[in-house]
Amino acid sequence: MMQQGFVPNRVTFLAVVDACDSSASLFTGKKFHANVSCTEYESDAFVLTTFMSMYGKCNDLEMEEGSLPDKVTFRTILCSFTGLSDLSRGKFIHVYVSCCAFDTDVIVGTALFGMYGRCGSLESARELFNNMVKKDLVAWNAMITLYAQNELGGNAVLDLIQQMQIAGVSPDKVTLTSGLSACVSVSLESAQRLFEKVRDRNVLAWNAMLGACEQQGYRVHACHLFVQMLEEGITPDKVTYLILLSLYASIAASVEGYCVHTSIIYFQLDSDGPLVSALLNHRDTKEVLQIWGQMLQEAVIPDEITCIGILDACAAKGTLAVGKFAHARIIKSDYRSDISVATSLFNMYRNCSNLEEALFVFSSIVQHDAISWTAIISASAEQKQSEVVLQLFHQMQIEGVHADSGVYVNVLTACADEAALTEGKAWHSMGMAWKHSNSLI
Template identity: 25%
Template sequence: MEKEDVVSWTAMIAACVQHGESLDALELYWRMEQEGIKPDKIVFVSLIDACSCLGDLRQGMRVHERLHAGGFDIDNSIASGLVNMYRKCGSLTGARSVFNKMDRNDLLSWNALIAGYAEQGDSHEALQVFRWMACEGVKPDGVTFNSIFGAFSSARFLCEGKAVHARSAACGIDVQTVGISLVKMYGQCGSLDDAKAVFDKLASKDVVAWSALIGAHTQHGHGLQALQLYQGMKEEGVKANDITFITLLDACASTGQLSAGLEIHAEIVAAGLESVGFVATALVNMYGKCGQLSTARDIFDRIHPRDVVSCTAMISAYVLHACHREALELYFRLEPEGMKSDRVTFLSVLEACSSLTALEQGRAVHASIVSRGLDSDTGLKNSLINLYGKCGSLKDAESLFDCMRCRDLVTWNSMITTYSHHGRDEISLEVFMQMKLDGIQPNDVTFVSMLFVCSHAGLFEDGCKCFGSITADYSMELTVDHYNCVIDLLGRAGNLDEAEILVANLPEPCSVDWMTLLGACRIHGDADRALRTAQRVAELDPDSLAGKVLLSNIYATARDWDDKGEIFT
């Protein structure tokens, strides 16, 4: 063209947007401005769509500024487009600002705002806007309901979800229109029966619907049912996609179904999806959790490019199966290559450092946590306290604990255990009392630690009070570990009769309980009781040599070898 005018520029920009070339559309607009062509209002409709498709907030704000600078009247269609653009760019503040200035909010703007809050996980605000919309007399459509169903992501929203489901039916919305969103909603809320009931009503069940139902079962620990549903899906002739395979591999990982995982892997290869990033990562996770570490590593080594999710899956697999050195070697090899570790990565790596008491490596990981800006995370700080405690660096553990503004139950338990392992029993008791003063309710792990402290510090009365308070004050069920600790407490205090009676009257005494009593017999030189106890250990665990060795030491100390031979036969 010899000379382009505003109409030709607008047509070209609109054509680019229509065919997904949003970046080219924006570049054309900036060229148009440089060439002195004054845009009209129509071009901004295309530009707003372009920014929405790109999710580019900076460009979107520039276009919005140009719209204002041009003195154009922002009618409802453009305002609705702006609300949607800000929502897709992740700026709900911007979306709400435009929305609030509209003379009359249309259905498109309401839907955009509800979808924005749902996408950002703000279920409460999404529901509030939905109710506000009803008060304004705006009738919702299928898009509205699909968005609001996506906002209900936990069991606490099940009642609201059911109420909105009933509202959609009352508005004449066909189940086929919102069925998949309903299956996902009921699945996220943990109501699998409702999810299946909606699924069964769908006249047409495509791979997305099947994947939603399979995912719902996998998410709530029903991996075997998820695999059974997949068989039904295949019988219906529906082919799985990458999302289906990822969900199925998660089901195999959670249930340890290696044979099913191998079959699914073969289907993935046949579908040509093995090299797809998220599918490959799911394979690493499945093989890792099923104990096939060499296969997991082989797949991991073939992933290019690797992301933090795939790296974390491999490291976590090593840690899960106590291959802590391999986990650290992989982490310290990948970190210099630019792996941006996240919270989950660091938790696994810190567990490996704690298990190996690798203090220097732990300090290096701590430095990386700080550099990533994650040092305020309570879970990571708890893991660091545990690491420093196990590595003997009590000062570092104390420093972290003292600086924490938000301490949860795990924080207090970690600090109690750390002091206990360092022989600071009195301080452990002080921390326990401070924890209760701060309104933190102890759990079974807390009481195991406290009973251990009382036993090893010789605080018999405190230990008995602590044991009694488990059921009396906190209405908690006593565990095997609680009983084992109190048996040790009684034994160390010399109350062997009470300890033996307690073990004998346990609902299901195990060899560990009797071994604890046998250890007390050694402390107090009670050879006769030791023989009875060792016999019970041998009955419960015939292959164990520990009880026999301990009994031998008791008799050797007492110089009384008569009648002991029968325990070794």
Template identity: 25%
Template sequence: MDLEGIRPNSVTFLWILGACSNLGDVETGRKIHARMVFLGWDTDTVVSTAILGMYSKCEKLGDAKKVFDSLRRKDVVSWTAIITAFSQLGRPRVALELFWEMDLDGVKPNESTFVNILAACTYMDALEDGDKLYKRAISCGYGADVFVGSTAVTMYSRFGNLVEAKAAFDHLREKSTGSWNAIVRAYIQHGHISQAISLYKEMDVHGAEPDTFTHVCLLGACSSLGALEEGERIHARMGDKPDGLAGSAIVAMYAKCGGIEHAMTAFTKMSSSNVVVWNALIAGYVQGEHWQEALDLYHAMNLEGLEADIYTFSSVLGACSGAKDLSEGRAVHARIVSGGLEVVVPLQNGLVNMFAKCGSLTLALEMFRGMASRNTVSWNSMVTAFCQHGEGGGAFELFKEMLLEGAEPHEQTFTSILNFCSHSGLLQDGFGYFFDMVDEFGIAPVDEHYRCVIDLLGRTGHIAAAEKMVEHAFPGSVIAWTSLLAACRTYRNVEIAARATEELMRVRPENPAPLVQLANLCAEAGRWDAVERVKRMMEEHRKARA
């Protein structure tokens, strides 16, 4: 065109700038910008806004702001363009400041302005500003706009205000699939799964067509709720030719709700399957502890010519760990290395865990020491590995090293250490770690921590103290009372054993095993009168259950 001597006009430049934006070609965009300045087109507000948009799409905020500042006349389109740029490129606070500047300039926002400024408020956790701006959008007549309303739904959901999210949704003049998705996702994210499924059913009544996003969200919800029948209905609407994301959601839902056989049936009915769907199926088998079947699927996937990815290997390493198959684990490690994924920290952590679970603490430590960077999971995995192999000294030293490196222990770290202390009878160390966990690291004890401490007290003969802790922390726990009863038998404490048995029979009356254990303990202690009383209790229990 240039060679023909034809002078470009504004439409020409708009098309070319659009092409540069789509390609992310900022260098060509700069040349076009320079040519426009030379020809005097940069004074045109529409063209200048297009230049601004090009720089924004190419993620050059500084250049976009310079163009905006150079505009002689700034209309709502140019203001919205610069607000959008800062909102979408991770500078939401600047976007909000620009909005208030626009206000002072006397320019009225439009629908697009409100969509992007509400999104900015969402990103920066500015609920108060967002709420004011949405109310203003309503007063300007934009509250019923599908894009403004859907953005408001997402914003209120982010801040946990489902009442306002639902009000924004109900205010919409027309509800698109996107707006239905926003409110369905809002309810799912906050654990209101039954309501989300009810909203999905309402979509049919209002003539809205669910899309892949709708179905994937709802299948995840069905998985959480164990709602197999609802999941089957959703699957039926999707057909047997879903894309990779939907296919993996279908397989995952069946694996969690209906057993792995249902997941396999759904998988085999799919006309085609990619690595995402295979990953979901393999993960399902691993979650169900079907270790060998998971490994068989991994090999079948390889035969299909599909390239395993990080998620595949993560699941397969879990299968190797569960099966304690070191040979298979080594082969998977070799595949990870050949695929150039040996530097991926989650896979390195998986390898540490796999080697430890398969009995090779040496290989686990070698992998751990070879890591260029370690996260908290890496340290915790290695501490746990030492504990599981009975190497308490190594675990304690590694724990100190972990703290020196600035890594934070978590619940599982202390569970492993406390469990080791319990089985080794290390009362002082165990209580030291327990109190450090609470006082120094601010970790609130969970059931497993208390159980470890109760077991530690019981194993070291502090039966009365163990009983008090059970009464305080686990008055209705079968596991805690059973641990206490076992400790009573070790130290022949008939009185506390009798109270533990009484509590166990109260919590789980259908199980006579505690009575049998108490009778045996009384016999071992030579308390034959007590043996007779327990036998009568057993007979009464048998008649009551008949």
């Protein structure tokens, strides 16, 4: 095969490994390995693993000098194993790692126990972790994350973080996010105990605790935590407020949301785009106008994220008046050519049943994709504008955009409404061809 100039792919490599499974076939396997070393697959993690497996099956662990990968390659290979089906190959790599004395390296050791954990052998992972002489922050976080992903790992996570601090390693954001999420899933009390044991609790620690409580539904406790955070003199950042706004929006707590808004203004974060968008998610039309007007009065120029947030809020609530006001401000800004802003404008007018303006905005979008074409044709069909549907579909065909089944349904309905029998037969043929081509994929 290779003599004729054909380079094997990964499937071929796997087939060779399966075939070379004894000492008798070792010579063939080595010859194939030598040929592959001259190709682009020489450093491929999958290929290296398959050849290592072959040498292991043939009981030839002493490979030629220079052919063994280094610790970076070992780490890359180990990190590629993510399921139970990879466990046997991972064990082969473990043998080679030990033979090369790389198992004492903290990076390779971390990748090794991580492989066992991801492949369903958490006990083996913990045993390897316990036997590591040197453990850095990355190693501790990796083990904590493995337990955090296990439904019954909350107590183990708490124990690990305690050992971590005894060892003099300070938790970081990853530690707290994984640890607190695991502990709070067991009980709020265990998460609280962990949180209280964290030294020098900064805003990252508070955000991790607030986020864990919000995700698990401990909303009242999250509110008390925020008050405690302020009492201890910790200045919230925008992540803090995004968590709180998501919390209050989920329980429709407008009074608490207003207090958070006041706090956002106090800490001068009221011009942040994502925060403004989050604020608008549980405000009524009057308050949206007030926030928008306040930004303009203070000479705060809304960015494209803020514009999109306002338009999306108007689309969700059907508030056309606010949407038109936002559109007027966008026209005076540099964001009217932004594809994301234009798409949000189009969706706002469409949801507010203003087809004429939706068509106008749609025509201003320089490049249309299948999603935008489907949306405008569907909107026209909903408004019973059959002639517009046919015109849009014709333009869609000119631009070479392929329609899906939903578009063809709307087009055929429009043809029936317009009594366009000949055109309807043509579109029906195209629709059948589309269905046939997709069934072959």
